[in-house]
Amino acid sequence: MKHAALILIAAWLAIPAAVAGEAGTVRYTAFAGDGTRAGHQLVEHGDDGVTRVDFIFKDNGRGPELKEEYVLAADGTFARYRVEGASTFGAPIDEAFERSGDRMTWKSTSDEGEGEFMPGALYSPLGGTPQASSVAISALLARPDGRLPLIPSGTLSARQVVELEVAADDGRRQRVQLLAITGIGFTPAFAWATTGDAPRLFAFIYPGWVRLIEDGWHANGDALEQRQTQAEGEALADLQRRMAHPLPGTTLLRNARVFDSEHARLGEPADVLLRDGRIVSVSAGGTPSREADHIVDAAGRVLLPGLFDMHVHAGRWDGGLHLAAGVTTVRDMGNDNAMLAELIAQERDGSLLSPRIVASGFIEGESPMAARGGFVIDTLDKAKEAVDWYAANDYLGVKIYNSFPRDLLPDTIAYAHSKGLRVSGHVPVHMLAREVVEQGYDEVQHINQLALNFLATHETDTRTLERFYLVAKGAGDLDLDSAEVREFIALLRDRGTAVDPTLATFEFLHQRNGQPSPIFAAIEAHVPPDVQRSRRAAQMDIPDDATGARYKRSFDNLVALVGRMYEAGVPVVAGTDEIPGFTLQRELELYVQAGMTPAQALQVATWNGAKYSNMLDDRGSVAVGKRADLVLFDGDPTVDIADVRKPALVIKGDTAYYPAELHEALGIKPFAEPVRVQSKEAR
Structure with a gap:
């Protein structure tokens, strides 16, 4: 799961978390896009009226771990709610809501408040589990007007898109419905729910990336994803017809x-x-x-x-935000290959609201912490098969990822180059950035991967959250005038190795609870209140002001490092790996902060984008x-x-x-x- 997809799922999870139902247990299993088990959710409805939820999801060495419990009032809304645990990047979560008579209080990682309870309204937790949609689904379908007010703000609505019959492993059958839920984020959220008098969450599917399905019903996953993809495609085709002139x-x-x-x-x-x-x-x-x-x-x-965003993981609903920002070409840096082929075909035939898509293929190494996308390999022959597939399908290049076996890297790079493909990526575990540049990388993604050249050792496990925390703790002390840094920058320049720093994405390293994400700080008044609220929660564990100041100093030094690289003649491309449109705008602001003129930053997002996509003639x-x-x-x-x-x-x-x-x-x-x-x- 890539960073942008995690953000989108986090927005979906902000639907209020509760479930209507009698005592008992409901189990769910989460699967990555290739079918690998990636987590679970256990929901226990106690005889004491308390519902307890245990949730964990891990992909690419990161993911949330949450313990949630709540009690419902007679009207089906929260009387009491609590969730504790850790976010995707390790920030502590400790969130609570309580209703007493006609009064309510809440405290989240983003905000806190108290006041008169709004009858019929449902508290919307920021750190909730995927169980989060169940009470909203039940409440929405029970309301005559189909609208559910939220605390502290917002209103949910839902419509049924399709209804299907599904079969369990033991032969049981039931009807399930796909709901399009609006009122959170920028685009509809889709969830599968049971039907009947007390509907609950049945499955959540993010096509090509993750499936969370109730145990005993997993065999229905392909059919549900196929039907959801079709329904989303129809909605997106309608949006394209309305927006295109x-x-x-x-x-x-x-x-x-x-x-x-x-x-x-x-x-x-x-x-x-x-x-x-x-x-x-x-x-x-x-x-x-x-x-x-x-x-x-x-x-x-x-x-x-038209602007280029050189680091995306394309999603079906991203096009509106990209095009509204003037982004007319994106470079996909790793995806579910079948889904990406469908997106490219739909963009080309004009049925999808989307920028043009240039593809770079994802190759990961097999390990317990591997990201499950593209091709996951463990031998050179398999790596070559992946390269052959990408070359045959007109990909621009390949992207190497964290768990890729370092002993296979030189031959894989040489083979990809022999097929005319660019090679870029993360620095594989137990390697340093200098080494991948020397072995032939054409480009390195992410500023943290570059900074780790000076902060990590061959023993550092960069498949874990250490690849973020080591940089947050140590980059502020990096001497940019040191011989080591100057020699590395000269190596990048002399080899013509491009860098895709995604600086704006890495501002999560220093963002504190209650502070707006720097991506949204200048535009908060323009986005919906629920987006403002969700983007005021920290993603890193920053326990005190001293740690916060240290992490901010590290980020500022990362910005300065990009400026030093650009000034020395290292090619820079503008990528994001975060929410479309707005992140690229912030990225360009940071390039100016790094020392570029505004015109040079715009050149990076236009001329450089085309040049390093091999498309300057077009x-x-x-x-x-x-x-x-x-x-x-x-x-x-x-x-x-x-x-x-x-x-x-x-x-x-x-x-x-x-x-x-x-x-x-x-x-x-x-x-x-x-x-x-x-x-x-x-x-």
Whole structure:
């Protein structure tokens, strides 16, 4: 499970946690995408009226461990609730809610409060287990208006998408229903529930990544995932139809200041003519008007080539946030291969709201802490088979992961290069970054993997949370002027090894409880209250102010390290591995903090993205013959990088999107008024 997927699941888990039912036990097993057992949930409904839940999920050496208990009031809402344990990255969780008469109190890792109880409302815990949807499901389906108010804020609603009959291992049969639950996060959450008078959670499926299914019914997993994928596809196709504005024929963008991404400078006003998704001319602004099927009056606004996010793990619902931020191409850095092939096909046929997807294939080594995605290998022959498959399926490259056997690495790199594939990734366990660069990596992902070159040893088990805590504790003391650091930077430069630092993602190293995630700090007022609340919870164990200050100093030094690498000539690409759109905007702000000019940061997110995706002949600059992947901004992000949050129009080939429309559809307050395309008929 990758970081972005974990964030999405965490948002889903914020549905209030409770279950309606008599005394007894319900067991669930969690499976990773390849069918490997990854955790469990045990729900015990006691004769004393207390429900106790034990939950654990582990993937890639990390995951939550939670103990939860609660008592329901007569109306089915919480009378008392408590959850304790550790979050995915080890932050302690100790959360409680209590209702006494008409008063209530709560305290979470994000907030606390007290006040008059809202009759019929349900407390929404931040640290809850997957049991979290059961009482919400039961309450929603029992309400005449189908709406469930939440504490401290928000309202849930749900609709039945499909109903199926399933069979248990012992021959029992029952009906289950797929629900689309809205009111949390930016997109619907899907959950399978039982039917009847007291419905409860039956299964939670994140297609391609994880399944949590009630014991005895696991054989239904494939059928449930297939039907859920179909239902989500239909909903997404409808969203694409509503958000996409086709541009057949010719489109003229008048009086746009075009960003020269090759040289990182802003040009004079120009007129840009598009035809059927391609750029056919770029001429001086104010030239005699030519006839076009569509006109855009840029009115002096800044026009950039579409942005690249070079580190995603593509999900079906990510496209709206990407496109609203002007991201028209993403590089997938590891996924369920079958699901990714489906996403790519749907994007290409126009049925999926999505940026273009460039694929890099995931290869992991077999171990108890292996991430279960792509190919998991334990021999060189299997590694070569994985490389062959990726080469045959037009992947850009391969990504090596934490448990990859170090003795197989040199031959695997050489074989991938012989097939024309780039090689990138994490640093395999018991190796250092210098070694993978010397052995032929074309790119290293994540700033922590680079910093561990100076902080880890060959004995450090970087498959565990140590790969985060060692950096948080020690990076602040790293002397960037030392010979060791300067020599490593020179090695990266001389080898032409690119770095994908994902700095914004790693701000979780220093975020404290109650503080907004730096990704959202500047835009909190624009996102729904439940998103604000969920993004004010720490992910790391930071027990005191001194530790917090140390972790912040370490992060600041990581930012400075990226600046040193860029200044020395090390290629940098802009990736995120976190929530789409907003994270890339924060990433570019951090590059400016590291010492780049705003124009240089934008160059990294455009020209460099295309260059290190082997696509400079097709995109990455506003030039004749290239794809018409373009973003028109309010303000001037080449001067103030914060203006990168203000796209007013996005064009992806022969289709226009209005970021304001996309944001409104996702429950987000828009950042800029749309610049609309005028058709010939309307003029």
